[in-house]
Amino acid sequence: MMFWYDHGVSGWGWFAMSAGMILFWALIITVAVLLFRALNRPTQHTRTPAEDILRERLARGEIDEDEYRRRLNALHAGPLTKP
Template sequence: MWGDYQAHGWGWMLFGGIHMLLFWLLMVLLILALVKWLKGSSDSEKRDSREALAILDERLARGEIDMETYRKLKQELQQR
């Protein structure tokens, strides 16, 4: 009787330990994903701003907008 109980007890303890490791691994991965997501949002805003300035430069070079409009739009983009 005791031999069967001990065998099952060790099995459940090992199974619980694996679950605890998986739980903490999941928590660490969630925290890392959150940090990456928060950091990535600011990087994408900077990239979007650089792309917008490049488009503005191209429009000025093609003569689609005049210098006054260029300065006004550039100032608005840089304030964001």
């Protein structure tokens, strides 16, 4: 007796399984891409009030670009220590 041929998945069943598989893999790929982007996002440098003041002084023309860069590098170097 081979009655199992009579209880197979119909055409709509195959369509539903195929659509479900495509949606499943689309979801997996989307999650992987979003996770990859989130982990490779560069860390943002937070500006300090001193940097904002320097930027404003440059914009007002109080200091030139060379002076701005020199002072900005001094700020990023950290505090000076006295021996």
